[in-house]
Amino acid sequence: MAASTRTLRRQLLAWLAAPLFVLWSISALVDYDIATRSVVEAYDRSLLETAFDIGRQIKVLDGRVYLDLPEVAVQMLQIRESGRVYYLVSSEDGKFITGDPDFPPQPEALSFEGANYYDGVYQGRPVRVVGVKMPVESGGYKGHVTVQVAENLAGRANSARQVLLRMTLPQAVLIMLAALAVWYAVGRGLAPLSSLQRELSTRSHRDLSPLPEEQAPEEVRPLIRAMNDLLGRLSQALAAQQRFIADAAHQLRTPVAGIKTQMELVLRQSPAAEAQATLKQLQNATEQTTRLVNQLLSLARAEPGAGRGQGVEPLDLVRLARDTTTEWVPRALSRNIDLGFDSPLAAARVEGDPFMLREMLNNLLDNAVRYTQPGGQVTVRVAPRARGVVLTVEDNGPGIPEAEREQVFERFYRVLGTGADGCGLGLAIVREIALSHGANASLASGASGSGTVARVEFPLAA
Amino acid sequence: MRIFIVEDDPVLADGLARSLRAADYAVDGTADGGEADHVLASQNFDLVILDVGLPKLDGFEVLRRLRRRGSRVPVLVLTAHDALGDRVRGLDLGADDYLTKPFDLPELEARVRALIRRGQSGGSSLITHGALTLDIAGRRATLAGEPLELSARELGVLEVLMLRSGRVVNKEQLAEELYGWDEEVGPNAIEVYVHRLRRKLEPSGVSIRTIRGLGYLLERPSNGG
Numbered sequence: 145m146a147a148s149t150r151t152l153r154r155q156l157l158a159w160l161a162a163p164l165f166v167l168w169s170i171s172a173l174v175d176y177d178i179a180t181r182s183v184v185e186a187y188d189r190s191l192l193e194t195a196f197d198i199g200r201q202i203k204v205l206d207g208r209v210y211l212d213l214p215e216v217a218v219q220m221l222q223i224r225e226s227g228r229v230y231y232l233v234s235s236e237d238g239k240f241i242t243g244d245p246d247f248p249p250q251p252e253a254l255s256f257e258g259a260n261y262y263d264g265v266y267q268g269r270p271v272r273v274v275g276v277k278m279p280v281e282s283g284g285y286k287g288h289v290t291v292q293v294a295e296n297l298a299g300r301a302n303s304a305r306q307v308l309l310r311m312t313l314p315q316a317v318l319i320m321l322a323a324l325a326v327w328y329a330v331g332r333g334l335a336p337l338s339s340l341q342r343e344l345s346t347r348s349h350r351d352l353s354p355l356p357e358e359q360a361p362e363e364v365r366p367l368i369r370a371m372n373d374l375l376g377r378l379s380q381a382l383a384a385q386q387r388f389i390a391d392a393a394h395q396l397r398t399p400v401a402g403i404k405t406q407m408e409l410v411l412r413q414s415p416a417a418e419a420q421a422t423l424k425q426l427q428n429a430t431e432q433t434t435r436l437v438n439q440l441l442s443l444a445r446a447e448p449g450a451g452r453g454q455g456v457e458p459l460d461l462v463r464l465a466r467d468t469t470t471e472w473v474p475r476a477l478s479r480n481i482d483l484g485f486d487s488p489l490a491a492a493r494v495e496g497d498p499f500m501l502r503e504m505l506n507n508l509l510d511n512a513v514r515y516t517q518p519g520g521q522v523t524v525r526v527a528p529r530a531r532g533v534v535l536t537v538e539d540n541g542p543g544i545p546e547a548e549r550e551q552v553f554e555r556f557y558r559v560l561g562t563g564a565d566g567c568g569l570g571l572a573i574v575r576e577i578a579l580s581h582g583a584n585a586s587l588a589s590g591a592s593g594s595g596t597v598a599r600v601e602f603p604l605a606a
Numbered sequence: 607m608r609i610f611i612v613e614d615d616p617v618l619a620d621g622l623a624r625s626l627r628a629a630d631y632a633v634d635g636t637a638d639g640g641e642a643d644h645v646l647a648s649q650n651f652d653l654v655i656l657d658v659g660l661p662k663l664d665g666f667e668v669l670r671r672l673r674r675r676g677s678r679v680p681v682l683v684l685t686a687h688d689a690l691g692d693r694v695r696g697l698d699l700g701a702d703d704y705l706t707k708p709f710d711l712p713e714l715e716a717r718v719r720a721l722i723r724r725g726q727s728g729g730s731s732l733i734t735h736g737a738l739t740l741d742i743a744g745r746r747a748t749l750a751g752e753p754l755e756l757s758a759r760e761l762g763v764l765e766v767l768m769l770r771s772g773r774v775v776n777k778e779q780l781a782e783e784l785y786g787w788d789e790e791v792g793p794n795a796i797e798v799y800v801h802r803l804r805r806k807l808e809p810s811g812v813s814i815r816t817i818r819g820l821g822y823l824l825e826r827p828s829n830g831g
Contacts, residue, residue, distance in 0.1 A: 397686040398615045398659070401708035405621030408711040412628075434708045470774045470820050477815070477825070484818025523818070 153330045160326050164319050172312045179307035184272075187300050191229070191274045192259050194221055195293040198231055199278035202241075204285035209235065211242045227296040230266060234290045247292060250275055263297075270297045336364045348579075352379035389444040396437045404430050435510070439569035442503045443555075446576035461492040461501070461533055461602065462526045468505045469524045472513065480518040483509075487526040492533040494602045496581050504577040507570040508537040508598050515596075516541035532603045540595040549587040574600070607722060610651040611635035612642040612668065613684065614660050618707075622655065625711055626718065639663030646672050651679055653722050658685040658696070666699055673700035680721040684709075716772065733768045735824065738812050740768050749810045759784055760803045763796070767814060767824040776821030 198221065203212040211218070211233060222229045232243035248264035248271065260275045271294040280289050336359070343355060354372040357365055407427045415423060469485045476483035505524070512522040516539040525536045544552060551557045553575045556568040571585075578585035583602045590597050609626055613619040614637040623633045634651075636642050639660035646654065646668070654672070658665035669681060683701040685692060693704050702724070703717050731743035737750040745761060747754040756764065766775055766783045777793045784796075800822055804814050815823045 394686040397707040398618060398657075401684075402615050402617030402621060404708045405618055405625065405711055409621055409625055409628075437708075466776075466820065470776070470817075473774045473817050473820065473823060474772060477823070482818065484820065486819045 152334060153327065156330050157323060157326055161319075161323055164322060168312075168315055168319055171315060172308070175311045176304070176308050179311065180304045183300050183304045183307060187272065187295070187303070188261055188274060191272065191293050191295055192276065194229055194231070195259075195274050195276045195291045196278070197221060198233065198293065199276060199289065199291040202233060202278065202280050202282075202289050202291075204280055204282040206283075207285065209233075209241050209280060209285075209289060224295065225299070227299055230271070230294045232290075232292045234292075236288050236290070238290075241289060243292075248273065248294065250292065264294065266294050271295060272297055272300070336360050340364065340368065352376075352382070386444040389440055393437050393441040393444065396433075400430065400434050400437060404434065436569070439507070439573060442507065442573045443569055443576065446500060446503070446573050446580065456495050456497050458493055459496055459498050459501070461494045461496075461535060462487050462489050463491065464498060464501055465505060465524055465526050465535055468502050469509065472506075472509045476513050476522060479513060479516075481513055481516055482519075482521045483513070484521070484523045485525075486523055489526055489528060489533070492526050492528070492602075494533060494581070494604070496602075500577045500580065504574050504600070505535070505537070507573050508600075511570050511598070512537050512539040512541070512596070515539070529601060532601060535600045535602065536597050538590055538595065538597045540590060540592070543589055543594050543596050544587055546589075552587065553585070571598075574598070607653075608632045608634065608651045609653045609655060609718070610642075610645065610649075611655045612639070612660065612665065613637065613655070613657040615657075621711075622714070625715065629715065629718075631718075637661075639665065639668050642668050643671055646677070646679075647675060653718060654679055654681045655718075656681055656683050656701075658683060658687070658692070666695065669696070669699045669701060680724060682714075682717055682721055733765075735768050735771055736812050737810050738768070738807070740765060749807070754806060756803070756806065757799075759799050760806070763799045763803055767822060771824045774817050774821050774823045779821070 198211065198213075201212045203210055213221075222231070230244040230247060232247035233241040234243075235241055246267075248266050250260075250262070250273070258276070262273050262275075264271055264273050273292055273294040275290060275292040277288050277290055280287050340355065340360070352375050354375060355368050357368050357372070360368050407423065407430055411420070411423055411427065414420075465487070466485050469483065473483055509522070509524070516522055520540050522537065522539045525534075525538070527534050527536070548557075552568075553571045554568075555572040571587075575585045578600050581602065583600050585598070585600045588597045588599065589595065607630075609631045611619055611622050611626075611633060612635065613622065616637065619635055619637065623635055626633050634645070636645060637660075640662040642656070642660070643663055656665045656669060660668070665683060665685075669683070672679070672681070680702045681700065682703045682705060683696045684705050684707060685696070686707045696704055702721055705714060705717060731741055733740045733742065738754075739748045740761075741747070742765060745758075747756055747761060747764060762784050763780060766780055777796050780796050781793065800814055800816075807814065813825050815825055817823055
């Protein structure tokens with residue numbers, strides 16, 4: 145049996161149906177025995193009646209014993225639905241009086257006190273025989289005759305089969321109805337599991353909160369409790385992992401600050417050209433390390449399960465975006481990039497964590513300023529949309545090929561040939577933070593077909 | 607000018623000390639919070655650069671004790687944590703400024719200059735920016751020693767820009783600063799003053815840059831041009 149067929153429903157059905165089938169078989173055997181017995185009794189009784197009927201018509205006239213029945217009546221007696229009945233009337237000393245001449249001989253031990261039944265063979269067929277000794281008192285004659293009647297067994301077998309069918313068929317139907325009831329009941333009984341499954345499959349990956357237990361039946365609760373226990377341990381492990389990343393990044397910051405400071409100092413001492421080239425490379429590497437450390441920290445904070453200290457609050461996205469953009473002006477100017485802000489809205493209320501949202505915009509601006517060529521333009525906008533607001537960061541830099549626009553949201557993915565050194569965590573952070581705000585982050589090309597527009601679409605504050 | 611550096615990372619402490627000495631500050635330092643507390647209790651400095659994560663006594667505790675003794679010396683806190691809670695805590699305890707590691711050295715130097723200037727409030731009211739000098743108290747500006755003809759409002763705009771040189775000043779802030787000179791100053795009026803000011807400063811090489819949608823910025827002489 146394939147693994148896929150091991151459903152609970154099938155298993156329950158199998159476990160219920162198999163014993164039922166065994167019980168039904170046993171019951172059929174018992175039924176068969178009962179049916180056979182009652183059929184034998186009924187047929188035997190009827191056979192005996194026939195024997196009596198014949199016996200009562202034995203008359204004696206002038207010392208001659210004979211059957212006082214017209215041929216037609218005898219035939220009526222002999223013919224039955226199960227076939228012909230044979231008979232034999234003999235005298236006390238065993239002499240043939242009347243009947244079927246080659247009647248099977250009676251067993252020797254037969255005493256004929258009362259009715260006697262036995263099986264024999266007549267004309268090559270199995271027959272049931274009854275023999276009875278009957279008194280004959282007629283015309284002064286007083287004595288006994290033996291009347292024997294035989295009939296084919298085929299009729300009995302037929303009847304027994306029919307009785308058996310009538311008894312077992314309703315049982316089989318009952319079993320089938322029981323199976324249907326089980327099938328349906330299992331479905332009904334498993335409904336709490338289906339709702340649990342729905343609850344789990346519609347859940348966001350960042351939601352590690354316990355599953356509701358109150359609605360579930362007693363039998364499902366241990367499962368839910370175990371799952372909740374696992375969820376609890378999972379979120380603890382996740383939190384521990386994020387704490388570790390955050391701690392590691394924090395620990396790295398001080399030595400990186402040291403390297404950075406020393407690097408800037410040595411570059412001020414106008415070293416020889418050769419050394420200067422090397423130092424420039426070292427400085428780039430330091431910058432990259434700095435960025436990676438900061439991004440690791442952001443990511444650890446943005447991920448689900450991170451114990452974010454700051455809560456969600458109503459805030460003005462226009463103001464937050466303008467302030468954050470303002471902080472980037474010196475860096476943009478030092479790269480000769482024209483950074484600007486634009487918003488048709490005076491204010492845009494969203495629910496969010498201001499710290500994380502600033503972090504998100506920082507990452508978008510970092511990408512835009514880093515990858516746009518000197519002399520380029522970067523513009524941050526907050527604009528209304530159908531049901532919410534959209535934050536965009538547009539640049540007229542080299543742009544990102546359409547095929548790669550989804551991949552750049554993955555961690556450590558870098559667009560080839562961009563020249564600038566990044567570590568590819570920025571957009572992963574943007575997406576994490578957007579997700580945790582119910583917002584959607586995507587990339588498109590700029591209005592003129594070149595450059596990049598990063599869009600973060602926010603739902604309106606409730 | 608005496609600066610006291612409390613930083614337990616020797617590489618960073620050395621880098622800071624050497625850069626500040628190069629800018630003619632007298633620099634002392636320690637790597638130990640307890641010792642820092644002891645030194646700060648007995649000596650006077652013009653600025654303290656304080657790391658938060660210190661052995662024995664953490665930076666916040668050193669700061670708390672310093673302020674409890676009534677010292678008003680400017681304190682620049684350095685920290686590896688940029689969580690908002692940490693920043694707020696530092697400022698609540700009486701820090702004057704806050705830098706997250708790793709920082710750019712010029713940024714630190716600018717903050718140091720600003721803090722020392724603020725610490726000497728009541729002293730000189732002269733601010734210089736390249737060849738440009740502004741006497742806040744005397745309400746006069748000179749360019750390479752030559753007096754610059756500026757209206758009161760132009761001078762007001764220049765003052766705000768110079769006090770925040772290298773940083774963006776938005777129109778609302780400018781309007782707020784100018785408010786009180788007379789009736790309300792609208793954004794269009796601000797544009798006019800900036801335009802006039804820009805023309806008068808043109809020969810000096812000092813430029814006022816318009817930052818789209820954000821405001822104006824007085825470029826540092828180093829990257830002006």
